[in-house]
Amino acid sequence: LAKTTQPISMDSYEGQEVNITCSHNNIATNDYITWYQQFPSQGPRFIIQGYKTKVTNEVASLFIPADRKSSTLSLPRVSLSDTAVYYCLVGDQAGNNRKLIWGLGTSLAVNP
Amino acid sequence: GAVVSQHPSRVICKSGTSVKIECRSLDFQATTMFWYRQFPKQSLMLMATSNEGSKATYEQGVEKDKFLINHASLTLSTLTVTSAHPEDSSFYICSLQGETQYFGPGTRLLVL
Numbered sequence: 001l002a003k004t005t006q007p008i009s010m011d012s013y014e015g016q017e018v019n020i021t022c023s024h025n026n027i028a029t030n031d032y033i034t035w036y037q038q039f040p041s042q043g044p045r046f047i048i049q050g051y052k053t054k055v056t057n058e059v060a061s062l063f064i065p066a067d068r069k070s071s072t073l074s075l076p077r078v079s080l081s082d083t084a085v086y087y088c089l090v091g092d093q094a095g096n097n098r099k100l101i102w103g104l105g106t107s108l109a110v111n112p
Numbered sequence: 113g114a115v116v117s118q119h120p121s122r123v124i125c126k127s128g129t130s131v132k133i134e135c136r137s138l139d140f141q142a143t144t145m146f147w148y149r150q151f152p153k154q155s156l157m158l159m160a161t162s163n164e165g166s167k168a169t170y171e172q173g174v175e176k177d178k179f180l181i182n183h184a185s186l187t188l189s190t191l192t193v194t195s196a197h198p199e200d201s202s203f204y205i206c207s208l209q210g211e212t213q214y215f216g217p218g219t220r221l222l223v224l
Contacts, residue, residue, distance in 0.1 A: 034212060043205045043215030044156070046113065087155070102148075102155040 004088045009107040018075040020106050022088030025069050031090045033064060033071045038085045038105070047086070048073065075108075083110045114140035118206060118216035125196055126224055133191045133219045135206030141186035142208035147179075150203040150218075162189040162206075196223040 005023040012018045024033065032051050036044035048055055050062040050071070061074040075082060087105040115138040125131050135145055145162040160181055161169040168181035180192040193200055201223045207215040 036213075036215075041203065041218065041220060043116075043118075043207070043218045044213075045215070046212045049212055102157070104155050 003101055004090060004103050006086075006088055006103060006106045008104060009109070011109050011111065012078055013111050014079055015077050018078050018082075018108060018110075020073045020075075020086055020088075020108070021070060022073070023070045024088070024090045027068050027090050030092055032092070033062065033068075034089050034091070035060070035062065035073045036087045036089070038087065044087060078108075078110045080110050080112060083108060113212070114138075114142075114208060114210045114214040116206065116208060116214050116216040118204075118219050120219060121217065122220040122222070124222045124224065127197055128195055130192055130194045131196055131221060133193070133204055133206075133221075135189045135191070135216050137187045137208050140208060140210055140214070142189075142210075143186060144209055145183060145189040146207045146209070146213070147181065147189075147191050148205045148207065150205060156205065159191075164189075193221065196221070198223045 032049055034049040035047040037047050038044040048057055048060045048062045050064050052064050052068060055062045063072045085105040085107050087102060117136045117138055119134045123131055143164045147159045148156040149159050150156050158171050159174045159179060162181045162183040164183045164186055170176045178194050180194060183189040201221055203218050203220055205215055205218040207213045
């Protein structure tokens with residue numbers, strides 16, 4: 001089972017770019033990397049998913065080096081509403097949910 | 113993405129009573145749904161995998177007779193916490209697997 005390691009917490013200010021790095025040394029060949037956002041007392045919300053190189057959508061970018069042993073979620077120009085916990089998970093895209101291990105995530109605090 | 117609802121959003125019950133939590137997929141037919149539990153300041157813990165028309169698969173350490181799961185249709189899975197105790201107080205979240213995992217808003221259970 002692929003385990004991930006993320007910083008427990010990060011602080012930032014409005015308008016800054018935030019990069020959260022996740023280590024997943026035991027990632028398997030068929031594993032994808034997925035990031036979720038969770039606000040207090042809400043279910044997680046999908047942010048972005050990737051397999052290699054770079055993926056970008058309307059809310060974030062995901063950078064994955066060639067060895068895939070880590071990944072970096074980049075949030076451009078954060079606002080106060082981006083204060084949340086961000087989880088990095090690796091697993092089979094086909095949805096073998098039993099392979100997903102949820103760590104403690106990274107608690108991001110965006111300050112005014 | 114898929115829209116998932118949960119009902120109720122929060123519930124308070126007396127110790128020893130049973131509580132049913134519904135998880136509905138509003139726009140996606142889900143043969144598989146998942147149930148998670150999240151204690152304060154902790155990560156999501158997978159409790160069980162709910163399979164439409166068959167028995168649920170429980171994770172190690174989760175009592176199947178205490179946490180009854182019924183997945184009667186492609187859009188509804190229910191979790192019943194039987195003989196609830198204060199230690200069952202938690203945040204219960206369901207999800208379904210589409211292109212990625214789509215999570216419900218969660219149900220806050222407080223057992224007095």
